[in-house]
Amino acid sequence: MPVLEHRRGGSAVLFVLVVVAHIILISAQVTSKSGMPVLQAVAFGLVAEVQRGGAGAVDAVSSLWSGYVDLRGMRDENQRLRQQLADAQLRWQQERALAQRSAELTRLLDLRGRVELRTEAAEVIAASATPDFRTVTIGKGTTAGLRPDMAVLSPEGVVGRVIVPSARAAKVQLLIDRNAAVGALVERTRAQGVVMGSGVESLRLEYVLASADVKVGDVVVTSGIDGIYPKGFVIGRIDYVERAGGSYREIRVQPAADFTSLEDVLVVLTPQTPEAEPAASAPASVPR
DSSP: OHHHHHHHHHHHHHHHHHHHHHHHHHHHHOBOTTSSBHHHHHHHHHHHHHHHHHHHHHHHHHHHHHHHHHHHHHHHHHHHHHHHHHHHHHHHHHHHHHHHHHHHHHHHHHHHHHSSSOEEEEEEEEEOSSTTSOEEEESOOGGGTOOTTOEEEOSSSEEEEEEEEOSSOEEEEETTSTTOEEEEEETTTOOEEEEEEOSSSOEEEESOOTTSOOOTTOEEEEOSTTSSSOTTOEEEEEEEEEEETTEEEEEEEEESSOTTSOOEEEEEOSOOOOOOOOTTSSOSSOOO
8 A cells, every 4th residue: 555655646746747847848838928938937037036135135235234334434433533532622731731830920920020029939849748737848948048937929929938948849838837827917907916827728817906997808918027928918818807895806817829729939038127016016926
């Protein structure tokens, strides 16, 4: 039985092949309306569809590749533009810093030209690492003529005094140091007192007579009685006044100099002699 079924299956396949062969022969002889044999027309249609599919695939791959290339190009261009922007920002910051430096030096030279004192310009090269001692280090020392207790000024106002000079550098005690003091007077009324440091970014005006006229907004300048600071240089402006029992309990002064951004200063080389002090005014000597 299996042999018989195998023969029947083989006969059926042979029959199908014969039928297909006849159809192909007939198609090769029969022509379509366009005059082309049907077999050739069918073959051309099949080949055309294969070509169409191939062309579509090629177009798709080409489009994907072009998109990838364009995207890669855009990424490279964006990276280049970002680098250019970063370079431009860096140049702008450098030019801004140079402009600020130039403006600071111009103000310093202007101050130097206005004062009738012998001075030495110096650059701030370091600051104290602790708030308990408010000092800065400047890049000039004894070789430039600096000595202890020489006044240090900025275009904005009084900075402090030299306390420890070395050959090529010097330590400057800032006016806001707890141990700093300077003879002072209120510019508007000439009321005398002593400005003292507090360790923070503010000053105290002490030893002011109860009868003195002191108001918020008054400018406080050096009095010259200490023999360190030349007379008439701005210390700061009064920003708080408290009276109690007819006398002044607290007077705060906002310093004119910005101690957080000092870059260049002037050291007064001209020796100072203490100014004569009115009889009923501040103490004869200023604590240092």
